[in-house]
Amino acid sequence: MPDALTSLELPAEWFLLLLRVLFIFLIYFFLYQLFRVQLRELFVLGTVASGRAEAAPAHRVVVVEGGETAALVGQTFLLQPSNSVGRHPQSTIALDEPFVSTNHAEIAYNGGTWWVTDFGSTNGTSINDQPVNGSAGVQPGDIVQFGRVKLRLEA
Numbered sequence: 158m159p160d161a162l163t164s165l166e167l168p169a170e171w172f173l174l175l176l177r178v179l180f181i182f183l184i185y186f187f188l189y190q191l192f193r194v195q196l197r198e199l200f201v202l203g204t205v206a207s208g209r210a211e212a213a214p215a216h217r218v219v220v221v222e223g224g225e226t227a228a229l230v231g232q233t234f235l236l237q238p239s240n241s242v243g244r245h246p247q248s249t250i251a252l253d254e255p256f257v258s259t260n261h262a263e264i265a266y267n268g269g270t271w272w273v274t275d276f277g278s279t280n281g282t283s284i285n286d287q288p289v290n291g292s293a294g295v296q297p298g299d300i301v302q303f304g305r306v307k308l309r310l311e312a
Contacts, residue, residue: 216271216297217311218264224254224305234308236271240264242303256280256304262289264301270294271310273301280304 220232234240240249243261250264258278265272274292275282282289283302295301297312 214266214312216266218250218301218308219311220306221300221309222305222307224252224256226252226254226257226306228252228306236264236266238266250308252303252306254304254306257306258304261303264295271296278303 216236218234218236220226220228220230220234223230223232234250237249241260241263242248242250242252242257243259244253244257245251245259248260252261257280258276260276261278262276262282263272263274265274271294272292273282273284273289273295275289284293284295284299286300286302287293295310297310299310301308301310
């Protein structure tokens with residue numbers, strides 16, 4: 158007569174089947190979690206990139222007065238979303254003028270407006286003959302002066 162304990166035991170095939178189903182479930186659960194994390198990371202990267210990548214309209218600056226630079230009157234510099242201005246050869250707008258500091262200023266597009274930021278240069282920066290202390294907005298047609306070099310912002 159079989160005792161009560163042996164009648165409750167599952168045959169070995171059922172036990173192996175249960176282990177296989179559990180293993181497959183764990184694999185699918187792991188893949189689901191992996192997919193969920195990847196999707197969340199892509200979403201975060203997409204929102205960060207869209208907030209940072211404000212497209213700057215196609216603008217340029219044109220040399221109005223070149224001072225002692227090699228830049229000729231009428232020479233054009235196409236603007237990027239952020240432009241360094243100075244005597245340094247790596248500057249976006251490199252001006253080899255004695256009255257321009259090595260790292261003189263920046264012209265950047267932010268919030269739908271072009272901004273000129275003076276970096277504490279010795280000879281200063283001005284917009285339409287008004288000195289710039291810190292940052293100031295600039296519009297197409299404005300004359301921006303770095304040292305003795307004058308540039309006009311154009312659309």
